[in-house]
Amino acid sequence: MAGALAHTVDQRFWNRATQTADRERLDALHLARIRHLVGWAYDNSPLHRRIYNAAGVKPADIRTWDDYHHRLPFTDKPDYVRDQESSESGFGGLALGPEHWQQYFHTTGTTGRFLHEAFSQFEMHKAGTQLCYGLWGQGARPRDSIYFCFDFGMWVGLWTYYWGARNLGLTIVSGGGATGEQRVRHILERRPAIVCGTPTYLLHLAEIAEREGLDLRRAGVRILAGGGEAGLSVPRIRERLTEAWGAERIHDAYGIGEALFIGQSCDVWAGGVHAIEDVCHSYSVDPDSGEPVTDAGGVGEHVITSYTHLVQPFIKYRTHDLVRIDDRPDHGCGWTWKHFPGVVLGRSDFMVTIRGVNVYPTAVENLISEVPGLTHHYELHLSRRDGMDRMLVRAEAAAGVGDLSDLAARLSAHLRNNLGVRLETEVVHAGTLPRYELKTRRIFDAREPGARAATPAEGR
Amino acid sequence: MAGVAQGTRTRTDLDPLPPPGPGTGPGLGPGLGVDVERQRARLLALHAHLAREREAALSPAIERALETAQMYLFLALGYTGHTDELFPDELQVPDELRGAQAASPSTDATEARESRS
Ligand SMILES: [Zn+2]
Numbered sequence: 001m002a003g004a005l006a007h008t009v010d011q012r013f014w015n016r017a018t019q020t021a022d023r024e025r026l027d028a029l030h031l032a033r034i035r036h037l038v039g040w041a042y043d044n045s046p047l048h049r050r051i052y053n054a055a056g057v058k059p060a061d062i063r064t065w066d067d068y069h070h071r072l073p074f075t076d077k078p079d080y081v082r083d084q085e086s087s088e089s090g091f092g093g094l095a096l097g098p099e100h101w102q103q104y105f106h107t108t109g110t111t112g113r114f115l116h117e118a119f120s121q122f123e124m125h126k127a128g129t130q131l132c133y134g135l136w137g138q139g140a141r142p143r144d145s146i147y148f149c150f151d152f153g154m155w156v157g158l159w160t161y162y163w164g165a166r167n168l169g170l171t172i173v174s175g176g177g178a179t180g181e182q183r184v185r186h187i188l189e190r191r192p193a194i195v196c197g198t199p200t201y202l203l204h205l206a207e208i209a210e211r212e213g214l215d216l217r218r219a220g221v222r223i224l225a226g227g228g229e230a231g232l233s234v235p236r237i238r239e240r241l242t243e244a245w246g247a248e249r250i251h252d253a254y255g256i257g258e259a260l261f262i263g264q265s266c267d268v269w270a271g272g273v274h275a276i277e278d279v280c281h282s283y284s285v286d287p288d289s290g291e292p293v294t295d296a297g298g299v300g301e302h303v304i305t306s307y308t309h310l311v312q313p314f315i316k317y318r319t320h321d322l323v324r325i326d327d328r329p330d331h332g333c334g335w336t337w338k339h340f341p342g343v344v345l346g347r348s349d350f351m352v353t354i355r356g357v358n359v360y361p362t363a364v365e366n367l368i369s370e371v372p373g374l375t376h377h378y379e380l381h382l383s384r385r386d387g388m389d390r391m392l393v394r395a396e397a398a399a400g401v402g403d404l405s406d407l408a409a410r411l412s413a414h415l416r417n418n419l420g421v422r423l424e425t426e427v428v429h430a431g432t433l434p435r436y437e438l439k440t441r442r443i444f445d446a447r448e449p450g451a452r453a454a455t456p457a458e459g460r
Numbered sequence: 461m462a463g464v465a466q467g468t469r470t471r472t473d474l475d476p477l478p479p480p481g482p483g484t485g486p487g488l489g490p491g492l493g494v495d496v497e498r499q500r501a502r503l504l505a506l507h508a509h510l511a512r513e514r515e516a517a518l519s520p521a522i523e524r525a526l527e528t529a530q531m532y533l534f535l536a537l538g539y540t541g542h543t544d545e546l547f548p549d550e551l552q553v554p555d556e557l558r559g560a561q562a563a564s565p566s567t568d569a570t571e572a573r574e575s576r577s
Contacts, residue, residue: 029541032543036546122531122547
């Protein structure tokens with residue numbers, strides 16, 4: 001593939017023309033696409049037409065960024081869930097019916113209210129382009145091989161990695177249906193250039209290899225790629241993975257269940273991921289007022305419009321991820337696309353107020369990983385006593401750590417210093433906690449359903 | 461599926477925005493550079509060529525292969541900043557269908573103006 005390119009083509013970028021375009025040109029492209037999509041959704045999706053009619057807005061009204069920010073209504077997951085529950089198809093927000101679908105999925109979640117997602121064949125191809133920008137930047141090239149540590153199910157995130165690998169021209173090695181030990185042995189045999197998995201699982205494989213006396217560093221894996229959790233942008237976890245696998249690069253992908261992996265690492269790691277602006281528009285708002293965040297470095301709720309979805313449009317869609325957006329990044333990679341330092345900083349809809357302080361589980365998770373002597377395995381237990389929310393942080397010590405109470409005290413102090421509130425902490429022996437595949441499973445909410453703000457992060 | 465996907469429609473009521481930068485001609489994208497615009501124009505011509513060949517396909521096999529080719533080609537169009545259509549079926553809406561859509565209530569510019577006042 002790349003072999004046919006002219007020598008003059010800049011091969012540092014997957015698609016230089018847009019990846020390095022100036023902010024004004026990018027914004028003009030975004031506005032044109034958004035206006036087109038709003039018209040598409042109004043004409044074809046009964047849900048969107050209802051929402052826009054209720055707000056007294058017609059597609060022709062959306063001409064400027066001010067119109068987009070202030071006239072066009074937000075959409076949110078409950079809009080789609082309500083629509084899917086009342087529709088014969090079982091899908092919400094549809095603009096094209098089943099005769100156009102090639103595959104369908106559902107989001108992950110802890111409440112049992114999955115959002116069903118339908119994709120046309122073209123949308124799957126388009127979704128397959130998203131991963132290419134980042135993986136190409138990390139040095140992945142056609143005919144490099146990629147090993148997938150997955151059993152493919154109904155969660156779209158894994159599939160988009162697979163489509164991305166196909167689109168980039170990678171050789172695919174499936175680890176489906178294998179045990180962890182078998183996967184370690186496959187990787188040592190096959191020597192893939194890239195291994196794809198969640199950070200928790202990649203560390204888990206490193207533990208298995210160590211237990212079995214196998215040296216994963218001898219597999220020659222250049223790139224560890226994944227997402228679905230915060231770990232791949234947490235410095236300490238990146239260091240552990242680099243050390244255990246001997247990998248040159250760690251690739252993080254930030255996904256939103258409804259818009260796929262729309263954030264990717266670049267080749268100059270700057271503590272976060274870039275928005276993939278060819279496939280999505282991103283901005284952030286004050287979660288309460290809905291006003292755009294305008295101050296540089298301000299944290300807000302990430303709101304997206306996806307250009308990948310036509311069957312089921314997602315326009316000005318509230319992700320409930322709290323992010324910081326640098327819209328003119330300058331850390332040497334050459335990309336002009338917006339950058340999210342720290343990736344997801346928390347959730348606007350899954351917050352626990354403890355003695356007056358708002359605590360986000362994602363923030364706690366990041367802080368746990370900063371305490372020396374702790375592993376990345378943890379559980380968060382939420383409860384309510386006498387009307388007050390409580391959070392118990394149960395973390396696991398590294399092998400060989402003896403004084404667990406001292407470690408619990410250090411964890412407590414680190415959380416208090418950074419969050420401004422004391423949380424209950426407990427540290428258990430190495431190897432005690434279950435190895436969760438998805439972050440959401442590690443959060444145990446024993447509060448009455450009505451007391452919960454909402455479900456934890458979807459797809460991340 | 462032969463020809464046009466049912467239910468696909470193209471907006472006809474959106475006034476073009478003023479060109480955002482120098483070097484942007486009427487009907488062109490927001491100026492990612494002359495070379496990119498030239499490639500975009502060539503890709504559009506190629507897409508039209510594929511559409512014609514698809515109509516003349518001698519078997520479902522050939523028709524389907526060309527349809528898939530159009531999907532990949534449309535990815536390339538997206539990389540060049542093409543915004544007039546957002547997926548390949550939109551490019552294939554024939555003129556007579558475009559005319560029928562222009563008369564639909566939702567694309568009536570008068571209605572949109574009224575809602576603004
Ligand atoms: Zn960068």
